[in-house]
Amino acid sequence: MARAVTPQRKAINTAAAWAVGLLIFFPILWTILTSFKTEATAIADPPVFLAFDWTLENYGVVMERSNYGRFLWNSIIIAGGSTLLGIIIAVPAAWSMAFVPSKRTKDILMWMLSTKMLPAVGVLYPIYLLFIKMGLLDTKFGLVIVLMLINLPIIVWMLYTYFKEIPGEILEAARMDGASLKEEVIHILTPMAVPGIASTILLNVILAWNEAFWTLNLTAAKAAPLTAFIASYSSPEGLFYAKLSAASTMAIAPILILGWFSQKQLVSGLTFGAVK
């Protein structure tokens, strides 16, 4: 017998879900609230939640002092570029691992993932030297390459998992129907994998957008993305919490909006009903 869902139970579940959700969201909410406070209110003790004089002053100062547009542009190029490049490399890789696996496929996947277990700082020195030698330091191209490499294992893993879900018989049917390998990928595999590819792209854009270790260490001024923009408010002139919060809010706003709008498309699956 199915468990009875009483109104009380439903209310408790709803309340619990909201509590957890708010707990997770609270740091972001606090950052956004702080960005509208004066520096004095921002460090007031006890902290003020909503009852303060809302001001846009911080945003004005931040906009005046730094070129937000350039940081934003750099972030878009670096996050978008590294994801696009990663997808181009990972789709054929994941395709072959999912549909023509060898005995070593699982080992290769594990090995790829194992590179993510290495602390990034462990390879900072060699990569830094390589960047100097190759003239990639503080260039968007250099960061696109590094972030693509950092995220490639995750992209391949995600795509592999999605491709695995596509029944092999459908691809065989396409082959019987006269499709070449290219046509099979274009007409059958790609459309069926679109939700999977889309969520992979979204996740990797977010990862690359938020990546702070490499972007801070390998850029100075020209290629610096929004992570560097936030960092520039964290120390040099003492701590200005309200301005730091305003900069943070401006840095995370684009990605929050992107995530909000794309969540619905990502949920809907396409393969349902193809195979009994």
Place this chain on the structure above:
Amino acid sequence: MGQIQLNQVTKSFGSVEVIPPLDLTIEDGEFCVFVGPSGCGKSTLLRLIAGLEDVSSGMISIDGADATQTPPAKRGLAMVFQSYALYPHMSVRKNIAFPMKMAGIDQAEQNRRIDAAAKALNLTDYLDRRPGQLSGGQRQRVAIGRAIVREPAAFLFDEPLSNLDAALRVGMRLEISELHERLATTMIYVTHDQVEAMTMADKIVVLRAGVIEQVGSPLDLYNRPDNLFVAGFIGSPKMNFIEGPEAAKYGAHTIGIRPEHIDVTDASGPWSGKVGVAEHLGSDTFLHVHDTGLAETITVRAPGEVQLHYGDAIHMSPRAELMHRFDANGLRMA
């Protein structure tokens, strides 16, 4: 045209040989059924013909031309899969059009063939739906439609009805048989269901462990099975096998008698026993008889309604002229 010839074809997966050297010819326009228990290699054989698996050695020719190395797309064969394998992101119309699109057939001709196939398969009202919105039987018809429109040299069916419920299965069986009569195209059909094999085939190929046990028309196999395996596999309920002194009376190691070839007699008869389970089907009654001293159970098919129940003692009379005799190796004796 669609004559398919297999010449010394073998298939191994690693060190396991699933198809030992095998020869088989399927004539143009023939309805050929591969039948056998699970794991007998019948699906593998079909996939070798389709080109979805590569042969380990030997030659496959289609209409006299060597097709052993030809990719599946170029063999001119159409396949209907057990899972239907429809394209979930395409409408029924686009699913059916796909092979024609790949073949570069012009739009007007595509539409003509789609409409004709949809009409023949009762799909006209569903052309704009997605596969997910169709029932199992409708999906199967779309898969068949997709196969028909490319006018293949031969159709390959891989257990196409096993996902359907019993009533639908009988209906689809008739539809496929009628389709074969109408198109007169070669069809190769894989099933583990001997009833499908018997009712649909011109020629049945009985397989066991990758080896062809017997090839013949349904009634050939029914009337003259080459060995015990074929005798036991073809026919439902299964043939009764009796060994020992009773078989020796007929000069055989094993005798086989089909349930429908044993008459139930009231008072006398050479065999006797007690009714175990009596299955009343209306048209027939299947009696499973114990304590016969011949075999653990003797199954008898009595026509019509027979008023016999658990524990009733009965006498049976086998029709000697319809008895099958097998030697110690399980092979048919002349």
